[in-house]
Amino acid sequence: MQGLDDEYWAPEHVREWLRSLGFSLPLEDMEPHIRAWDRWMRALGDFYDYRDTDGVGRVYEVHRRSIHPAMRVCREWGSLLLNDRTQVACDDQACTDWLAAWMARTGFLASAQECAEQACTDRLAAWMARTGFLASAQECAVRAFGLGTGAWALWVDAGSREVRVRRYDARMAVPLTWDEEGVTECAFVTRAFWRGKAVDQVQLHLRGGAGGAFFSPGETSESNPHAGSSSHPGSSPLESGGTEGTYRIVTACFDRDGSRVEPEGVCPVYDTGSVWPTFSIVKPAIDNTRVDMSPYGQSVFADAVDAIQAVDLCYDAMMSEIDNGKMRVFLSDVMFDVERDGKGGHVSIPFGRQDCTVFRKVMSTEDTINEFAPTLRTEAQARAFRVALRTLGDLCGFGINYFDLENVGYVKTATEVLADNSALMRNIRRHERALEGAIAGICRALMAAERGLGVELPDEGLVRVAFDDSIITDTTAEKCQDMDEVAAGLLEP
Numbered sequence: 001m002q003g004l005d006d007e008y009w010a011p012e013h014v015r016e017w018l019r020s021l022g023f024s025l026p027l028e029d030m031e032p033h034i035r036a037w038d039r040w041m042r043a044l045g046d047f048y049d050y051r052d053t054d055g056v057g058r059v060y061e062v063h064r065r066s067i068h069p070a071m072r073v074c075r076e077w078g079s080l081l082l083n084d085r086t087q088v089a090c091d092d093q094a095c096t097d098w099l100a101a102w103m104a105r106t107g108f109l110a111s112a113q114e115c116a117e118q119a120c121t122d123r124l125a126a127w128m129a130r131t132g133f134l135a136s137a138q139e140c141a142v143r144a145f146g147l148g149t150g151a152w153a154l155w156v157d158a159g160s161r162e163v164r165v166r167r168y169d170a171r172m173a174v175p176l177t178w179d180e181e182g183v184t185e186c187a188f189v190t191r192a193f194w195r196g197k198a199v200d201q202v203q204l205h206l207r208g209g210a211g212g213a214f215f216s217p218g219e220t221s222e223s224n225p226h227a228g229s230s231s232h233p234g235s236s237p238l239e240s241g242g243t244e245g246t247y248r249i250v251t252a253c254f255d256r257d258g259s260r261v262e263p264e265g266v267c268p269v270y271d272t273g274s275v276w277p278t279f280s281i282v283k284p285a286i287d288n289t290r291v292d293m294s295p296y297g298q299s300v301f302a303d304a305v306d307a308i309q310a311v312d313l314c315y316d317a318m319m320s321e322i323d324n325g326k327m328r329v330f331l332s333d334v335m336f337d338v339e340r341d342g343k344g345g346h347v348s349i350p351f352g353r354q355d356c357t358v359f360r361k362v363m364s365t366e367d368t369i370n371e372f373a374p375t376l377r378t379e380a381q382a383r384a385f386r387v388a389l390r391t392l393g394d395l396c397g398f399g400i401n402y403f404d405l406e407n408v409g410y411v412k413t414a415t416e417v418l419a420d421n422s423a424l425m426r427n428i429r430r431h432e433r434a435l436e437g438a439i440a441g442i443c444r445a446l447m448a449a450e451r452g453l454g455v456e457l458p459d460e461g462l463v464r465v466a467f468d469d470s471i472i473t474d475t476t477a478e479k480c481q482d483m484d485e486v487a488a489g490l491l492e493p
Helices: 012-020 027-041 069-081 093-106 118-131 133-147 302-324 378-395 414-420 422-452 475-487
Strands: 049-053 059-063 087-090 150-157 162-169 173-179 182-194 197-207 209-215 238-241 247-254 269-271 279-282 328-332 338-340 346-348 358-361 369-372 463-466
Touching: 012 173, 012 197, 012 247, 027 069, 027 133, 027 302, 069 133, 069 302, 069 422, 087 093, 087 422, 093 422, 133 150, 133 162, 133 279, 150 182, 150 197, 150 422, 162 182, 162 422, 173 197, 182 279, 279 422, 302 378, 422 463
Parallel strands: 328 358
Antiparallel strands: 049 059, 087 463, 150 162, 150 279, 173 182, 182 197, 197 247, 209 238, 247 269, 328 369, 338 346
């Protein structure tokens, strides 16, 4: 079907259009690294599918078995950091309850929220419950930790007066304005279908203002051949306008040939009324050592590719050993019936399984049945597999015992994990701090956009994210300590 691709990347005609608007695209410097990380997550490439040559020079295809260690690493980080116990709360309880209900409905977060003030918390909780926010957030974190970057961005249905949060990964997010403190403007490219045809939809989240700039997609210039007719001939594709400090969502669509199309019902420019960025960039708490000054992050397994190869090499060796070590049975000629082959000759009639376990001894009548069982070396290979897994866990921030087959760290009690795997605890804290800012930022923008649609929401105040740390801390013991401090008058109820 037209438009259904195995993988989707921002197409070249979209990149050219963004360049014509005067933007420099950091995606192009990072793209080779992102593509490589994506292939490791999917266990594709020359390491897994290659050609070999036998002793007589014949070339044959070889496929190496894989347990997808790169994807396993990313999924483990996603489940450790975000689950259905993660809570988002505001100073105002009404906002918290509304947000929780929205998240549950859309799949972004399914949890009840608690906070000090009743007003904003109720609204926040309702929003989270309605949208299912965290289920989507966990998938975003998995892709972000694998490809180095992910994002959440607001998507507004002005007709139904509804705001949703969509997730993107590094292949679809193109930062436009950034510095050391973060990304302030960004474009997101996705595939949509209009009247049965695939179109590339670009949404630019730009900050407007009296002295700032935002893009008006109806304008044309000599450097913007894809733009439509202009109501301001000769004007630049970037011009001042809009409410000062608020974010606008600019939408443009292109067909597969790169020509601009204007689907019905798509608003070209929408002012969200939010002073907060209407998107959040999600990155692991790891410095990008591939490209300096890049707004993109680095994969959590970028420095562990050799360990990923070692894991799959050991796993494939074990499986090959078991397959090659099956018992072989050699049978004398007298055990086989024969039949004519239609050409005047005789052929033996095979029997049993056809997986090279039964062989015929030609011109033999003695020892009618012989058995041969090779000695397996799986025990030594299992030790090598264990070392490879421990190395992978250590290099990816889990600690040396997390993937240990004989000492599995992630099924221990929280107290044992805290004592035995302090590296995991430290890295979880680092990643949680990075995620908290992204989640809180998109929640603030969401509530600002909802206010613009007429939803009565008070000022949310401080937005906090409470992660479920029961895997690394003894939350039961912490609660007991809190109760004791409340009883002693040292802590407010």
